[in-house]
Amino acid sequence: MASLALSDEILMSVDKPARYIGNEVNMVRKHPENVAIRFVMCFPDVYEIGMSHLGIQILYDMFNQREDVYCERVYSPWMDLHHILKEKKIPLFTLETQSPVKDMDFLGITIQYEMCYTNILQILDLSQIPLFAEERTEADPIVIGGGPCTYNPEPLADFFDLFYIGEGETQYNALFDLYQSIQKQGGTRREFLRAACKLPGIYVPSLYEVTYQEDGTIAAFTPKYQDVPAKVRKEIQTDLTDAPYPRNPLVPFIKVTQDRVVLEIQRGCIRGCRFCQAGMIYRPTRERDVDMLKDCARQMLEHTGHEEISLSSLSSSDYSQLSELIQYLMDFKEKGVNISLPSLRIDAFSLDVMSKVQDVRKSSLTFAPEAGSQRLRNVINKGLTEEVILNGAGLAFEGGWQKVKLYFMLGLPSETEEDMREIPRLADKIARCYYEIPKDRRNGKCQITISTSFFVPKPFTPLQWTPMCTKEEYLARARVVNEEMKAQLNRKSLKYNWHEADVTVLEGVFARGDRRVGQVLLKAYEKGCMFDAWTEAFDNQKWMDAFEECGVSIDFYNLRTRSLDEVLPWDFIDCGVSKEFFIREWQRAQEEIITSNCRQQCNGCGAAQFQGGVCLEYQN
Amino acid sequence: MNIRIKFQKYGVMKFIGHLDMMRYFQKAIRRAGIDIAYSEGYSPHQIMSFAAPLGVGVTSDGEYFDIEVKSSKSSQDAIEALNQTMVEGIRVLEYKRLPDTAKTAMSLVSAASYLVYVKSGYEALAASIEELQAKVEAFYQEQDEINIVKQTKKQEINMNLKPLIYEMKALNLKDLQHLHEVQVENPEILASCCSQSLEQDETIHSLSVPALYLKVCTGSADNVKPELVLEAFCQFHGLSYEPFGLQIHRLEVYAKSDEIPVKGEKERQQYQQFLDHWKKKCLQQGRPFPVFLTLGELGEEIEG
Numbered sequence: 001m002a003s004l005a006l007s008d009e010i011l012m013s014v015d016k017p018a019r020y021i022g023n024e025v026n027m028v029r030k031h032p033e034n035v036a037i038r039f040v041m042c043f044p045d046v047y048e049i050g051m052s053h054l055g056i057q058i059l060y061d062m063f064n065q066r067e068d069v070y071c072e073r074v075y076s077p078w079m080d081l082h083h084i085l086k087e088k089k090i091p092l093f094t095l096e097t098q099s100p101v102k103d104m105d106f107l108g109i110t111i112q113y114e115m116c117y118t119n120i121l122q123i124l125d126l127s128q129i130p131l132f133a134e135e136r137t138e139a140d141p142i143v144i145g146g147g148p149c150t151y152n153p154e155p156l157a158d159f160f161d162l163f164y165i166g167e168g169e170t171q172y173n174a175l176f177d178l179y180q181s182i183q184k185q186g187g188t189r190r191e192f193l194r195a196a197c198k199l200p201g202i203y204v205p206s207l208y209e210v211t212y213q214e215d216g217t218i219a220a221f222t223p224k225y226q227d228v229p230a231k232v233r234k235e236i237q238t239d240l241t242d243a244p245y246p247r248n249p250l251v252p253f254i255k256v257t258q259d260r261v262v263l264e265i266q267r268g269c270i271r272g273c274r275f276c277q278a279g280m281i282y283r284p285t286r287e288r289d290v291d292m293l294k295d296c297a298r299q300m301l302e303h304t305g306h307e308e309i310s311l312s313s314l315s316s317s318d319y320s321q322l323s324e325l326i327q328y329l330m331d332f333k334e335k336g337v338n339i340s341l342p343s344l345r346i347d348a349f350s351l352d353v354m355s356k357v358q359d360v361r362k363s364s365l366t367f368a369p370e371a372g373s374q375r376l377r378n379v380i381n382k383g384l385t386e387e388v389i390l391n392g393a394g395l396a397f398e399g400g401w402q403k404v405k406l407y408f409m410l411g412l413p414s415e416t417e418e419d420m421r422e423i424p425r426l427a428d429k430i431a432r433c434y435y436e437i438p439k440d441r442r443n444g445k446c447q448i449t450i451s452t453s454f455f456v457p458k459p460f461t462p463l464q465w466t467p468m469c470t471k472e473e474y475l476a477r478a479r480v481v482n483e484e485m486k487a488q489l490n491r492k493s494l495k496y497n498w499h500e501a502d503v504t505v506l507e508g509v510f511a512r513g514d515r516r517v518g519q520v521l522l523k524a525y526e527k528g529c530m531f532d533a534w535t536e537a538f539d540n541q542k543w544m545d546a547f548e549e550c551g552v553s554i555d556f557y558n559l560r561t562r563s564l565d566e567v568l569p570w571d572f573i574d575c576g577v578s579k580e581f582f583i584r585e586w587q588r589a590q591e592e593i594i595t596s597n598c599r600q601q602c603n604g605c606g607a608a609q610f611q612g613g614v615c616l617e618y619q620n
Numbered sequence: 621m622n623i624r625i626k627f628q629k630y631g632v633m634k635f636i637g638h639l640d641m642m643r644y645f646q647k648a649i650r651r652a653g654i655d656i657a658y659s660e661g662y663s664p665h666q667i668m669s670f671a672a673p674l675g676v677g678v679t680s681d682g683e684y685f686d687i688e689v690k691s692s693k694s695s696q697d698a699i700e701a702l703n704q705t706m707v708e709g710i711r712v713l714e715y716k717r718l719p720d721t722a723k724t725a726m727s728l729v730s731a732a733s734y735l736v737y738v739k740s741g742y743e744a745l746a747a748s749i750e751e752l753q754a755k756v757e758a759f760y761q762e763q764d765e766i767n768i769v770k771q772t773k774k775q776e777i778n779m780n781l782k783p784l785i786y787e788m789k790a791l792n793l794k795d796l797q798h799l800h801e802v803q804v805e806n807p808e809i810l811a812s813c814c815s816q817s818l819e820q821d822e823t824i825h826s827l828s829v830p831a832l833y834l835k836v837c838t839g840s841a842d843n844v845k846p847e848l849v850l851e852a853f854c855q856f857h858g859l860s861y862e863p864f865g866l867q868i869h870r871l872e873v874y875a876k877s878d879e880i881p882v883k884g885e886k887e888r889q890q891y892q893q894f895l896d897h898w899k900k901k902c903l904q905q906g907r908p909f910p911v912f913l914t915l916g917e918l919g920e921e922i923e924g
Contacts, residue, residue, distance in 0.1 A: 004632060008739065009864040012677050017635040023707050025647070251647060253640045305647030305705075335650075336658045336666070359662035 005093035005100075006081075014080045018254045019047035022095030025251035026303065028064040028071070032097055036068040036180050039106045040094050040141070043075055044119035045533065050075040051250065052258030054312060055110055055147065059168045061246035069176060072096035072104070076119045077126065079531065085126050092126035101127035105179065107141040108164075111149035111156070114510035115503060115533035120145075120159065121525040131522065133161045133206060138189055142179075150203075151234075151281055152459040152570040155513040155521060157205035161193060165573055166201045166235030167267075169243050174199055197228050201235035204228075208572070210515055216556055218514060218567040233574040234281065238612035240267060241289040247299040251306070260308035260340065261300040263293055265325065269314035270598035270614055272605075274381045274589050275370070275412065277458035278314055280582075281575050283605060285598060286613030290321035294328045301337060310340040317345035318599075326353050333357070342366075346392030351399050361443070364403030365396050371412055372422030378592040379414055380463075381585070386426065393430045397437055403447045404430055410477040410498075411455040413466040413589070420477055423450060424485035424494060431490035450485070451497045452478060454504040458511050459570040460577065462585035465562040468508045474501040502540040503532065508558040514569040517557070520550045578606035622722050623687050624919040625702075626714035630679045633709030638673040644710070645685065652701040657688040671725035671915055672732060672838055672873050675845065680870035682732075684725045684915045686718065694924035716919025721884040725915050728875035731786055732838040734846045735869040737793055737831040742865030745854075749830040752790035756832065759856045760788040768852045781852060784844045787835035838873065874912035881918050 004011070004021060011017040032038055041060055043050030050056070056073070063071035072094035077085060085092060091100040101107060107129070109120055121131055124143070130136050133143065145153060146164040153163045164171065175196060182192045197204040207228045211219040223230055237243050249261070268285035269278065297309060309329060313319060329339050339357040344350040346365055354363070369384050371377045377384065393404060408423050427448045434446035454474045457463045469477070478498040485496050509517055523546035531537035547554055562568065564583055571579075581604065588595055595603055598614045608615040629641070636644065646666050649656050658664035671684035692698065695715045702712040738744050746752035759766070766781040832853075836844040846868050854861035875881060880891050902909040 008677065011635055012864055017676070018637075018640065021632040021635055023632050023709065025644075025651075025705070025707055027707075253636045253644055255640075255643065301650075303651065305650035307646065307650070336664050338663065362662075 003098065005090065005098040010081070010084055010088075014084070015078060016047070016254055018252075019075065019078065020081065020095070022073075022098070024253060025305075026248040027096060027250060028060070029096070030064070030070040032070055032099065034067075035070040036183075037070070037106065037176055038099075038104045039063055039069055039071045039108060040074050040101050040104045041071055042073070042101075042107060042109045042123055044109055044111070044116045044123050045076050045531070046078050047075040047252070048254065048256040051252045051256040053110065053112070054258075054262050054264060055168065057246050057249045057262075058244060059108075059172070060250070061248070062169065062244040063172065065244070066173070066176065068180070070096075072099070074101055074123070076122060076531070079537065082122065082126065082530070091128045092123065102129050102140060104141045106144060108144045108146060109160075110147040111145050111153075112147050113533065114149060114507045117156065117510060117521050118525045118529045118532055120156065121522065122530050124159065125525070132158055134158075136161065136189070140189075142189065142192070148277065148281065149510075151277065151573060151575060152511065152513070153203065153205065154210075154515050154569040155510050155517045157515045158518045160205060161189075162196055163203040163205070164201055164235070165203055165232050167237045168235075169237040170235045171199055171201050175202070194225075194228075200233060203232045203573070205515075210569075212516075216553075218569060221567060221569075221572050231572055231574050234576055236576065236610050236612070237267075238286070238610055240264075240286045241292045243288075245288075245292075245296055247296065248303045249300060251304045258310070259306070260310050260338075261297065261304055261306045262310050262312050263297050263300070264288070264312045265293060265316065265319045265322075266313045268613065270318055271315060271383065272381055272585075272595055272597060272603070273370070274379070274462040274585055275409065275455060275458070277461050280460050280577050280605075282314070283577055283598075283607035284610060284613035284615040285318070287319060287321070290324050293321075293325055297329060297332075301332060307336055308338040308340055310342065313343060315345070316341060316343045317347075317350060323349070323353075326357075330356065346389075346396060348395060351392075351395055355399055360400040361402065363401070364405050364447075364449075365393065365401055366405045366407070367392070368407040369426065370407065370409050371415075371419060372408060372424075372426055373419045375592055376412055376415060376419045376422075378594055379589045380412055381589070381595055383594065383597070386429070389426070390429060390433055394433045397434045397442070397446070400443070402434070402443060402445070403449070405449045405451065406430075408450065408452045409455040410452045410481070411469045411474055413463060415477070417480055420480045421484040423452070423481050424488050424496070427485070427494050428488035428490050431488075431493045434493075435490065446493050447495065448490075448493055449495045449497065450481070452481060453499065454501055456504060456507045456511055459568065460573075460575045460582070462582045462589055464512070464568070464582065465564060465566075465586065467561050468505075468558040470559065471501040471505050474504060500535075502543075503538065505554060505558060506532070506543060509554055512569070513557050517552055520546050520552050523550055576607045576610060581605040621689050621692055622718040622720060623689055623692065623698075624714070624716050624718050624722075624725060624915060625685055625687065625712060626716075626916045627683050628681050628711045628713060629674065629683055629709065630681075631709035633707070634677055634679045637676045638670070641674075641683075642668070642670060642685075648702060648705055649687065651705040652698070654687070654693075654698060654701070655689050655691045657690050669724050669726055672729045674870060675847075675868075678846075678868045678870060681713075682870055682872040682914070682916075684873055686722070686725050692717070692922055695922045696924060698922075714916045714919070715922070716916060717922050718919045719882050719887060721882045721887045722918070723881050723883060725873075726840075728879060728881055728915065728918070729839045729873055730837065730876045730879070731835055731874040731912055733787070733833070733835040733871040733874070735791075735793070735831050735833060735871060736846060736850060737829050737867050737869070739865055739867050742862060743860075744829065745832070745859065746790075746830055749790050749792050752830040752832070755853075755857055756788050756790050759853050760785060763856075766852055766856075768848060770848065781844065781849060784837035784842055785834065785849060786837065787833065788849070789833050790830055791833050793829055793831045872914050874914055875918060877910050877913045 041056050043053050060071050063069050074094050124131050129140050142161045144162050145160045150163045150165055193204045196202050197207050207224050209224050210221050213219045266287040268282035270285045273279050367389050370382045427450050431448050457466050482496055485494055524543050527542040529542050657667045667688040669686050674680050698715040699712050768779050770777045770779045834846055851861045880888050882891050899909050
């Protein structure tokens, strides 16, 4: 049995020592001396969050299929262990072999949300790897970033050697082969990076130069050398059926967020909501074949022993073989397997399915109208109408449901006070639906929960040029909603949740920031910011001080309306959807015109260049 | 059909807590294809109950849980299927059928035995086994009462440990034969399992370290954690008590032999007859009737 990096004394004194010992079911064991490349995959948040991430499970399995690669894992040590590692100068270690992270050839970090950015610095710091890419030597691992946030990697540019833009299934093999061939030639880190930047999807930030105009906007973003590509096109796995997918996913000992088999049924979304980055960057929508999914589901359940399976996609109802797949999974119900169906559109079919797989009394229905009024829903291209919501809720109430969750965003472009007030009014109409049912056929009160988040414009969306609100303005809007809610007839059946706006402001800066905000990140980390996604750890004052000390203006990034011809920090990335399309969609948003979904009609977004998924469907 | 499963827990698995071990086995049972019975209702759960929770940091050769199955493989096949899917640090040792009216392992638990040794890098309890034995005698045999103050969440309780410690002695870890003397039942199995799991533990720097053997009252009524005894022992001898420096290793969990382990009038009578018969046999053969039975001894092998 491998010896642990931490002593019994340390492990017995920290919360949940199981986070740090590895040894999980289906953990891959290899002898490090038998492989050419040692890779450590990192999710920069606590174990329970990181272990719930499907992407790492896919790549972990795919990398370890290669005999010459050993892929291990590391997650952010929780704050208790963080302080011990710092104090005792114990280098951060991998879970599998408990080896120092700094001894690996690659450190791959998946970047899923902005509020984990300080944790990336924590990982590098605890690993005793220089934070700045330019200070790393031949002895340090190549630090790779991947995941959705790399569609604007610029705030992190100084800390990474390279970014992998797009889906991991396609280019890692080429990257590993390249690494080995350069190693064999005795090549340096620099030489490897210079060669790697020519692989599709690979962005090496140190090979580009950014200049700024007097007003602070970008003047030019240019490769430093002629052989460095000016544009980096995202990578995409066109055929998801004939693609790597783990049949033996890791099974953690402690309860993690996603404590179940996760079956990704499709990637991408045909809907084209204008605020949604995922709906744009994962284009075209691609389905996995239903037979492959059945086979995966059966094997994964057998190999993990999980008692639940969850279908994963941005919009499960759009999966064309959904009823066949669910029918198949229903057979596992007898073996005590629960089926969880998130992101389903509420209609007669889904209610029928849901009533079979869950306890209707306990479960709740979820609608995400995102905006309170039809006008604003048209602006964001959210096709959900009030009629559809009320019909769905009515059917559900007839079927025995009593709980409804509603998700909205505040601060969307063009939002008026009337739009805000429509949010609780819609909730009240749903409650009225419930109370229209004769008393003897319903079971007490209904419970309608409204949650609002604040809108953060994301790169590669039609709303990428729009300004955000100030923190005060966001909170004022939440108060309008709250006040209107109290005026509703069924207010006792309504509940309203909203968040603090501090985090939203930071998300805004890092989502659309440029290289200059990297220094704020470092400053905030030095002040002790970490686990910013966790309310118990988040310290806004430290952040505000960091911005102040670095002389970086939040307003420049958040409150400014960007002009359509401004050079955006992420313009060098080709996400497959054209800027012309985003501009067209932004104009239609302003005109409050809905754009049809990819199955109804092709809108010429540009993703057809990938020759896959729904784009080919349309041609047939 | 009721089944009792015995397993070992060692190495890094000692850091996995009791609730997580239950979750681990729920999933392992599915992976191994054991035809376990589920409760009724919308979220059916496996019918499974554990005997005596093991603290985090403690290793064990004698963990038990009961399950209900709809059909069963032979003991040997079931053990094989389970061990195919175990992680390093967990090994299934027994899979036995219980009477249909069996009481749960948890309700039967009355004693547990432990080995306690000092981890490498920490100061030994005594220089030699003889010295340790002398210390044990002074603490255990020679004191009429061992009074301690037990701190619970709500209050402090005065407690006399003496009647709750059934056995306490010093022994050499390398000398696992010693276990034959202290264990009444299945000494061979115990010794072989024990040496295997102890070898996995690298906190042992040498098997010649003098260790303590403890058998204490366990169960819901008068539960004695070995830590309580060790703290009192160290205090008595003016040794500093370092909880991280001592490795506690559970050897076995026992039921009282005179407690009838089944429910139902008829079944109880039958068992009483069996007990009487056994006692008579022991008497005839001049053997003492055991005070305790391991939980595993209450079940029987399922033949292939």
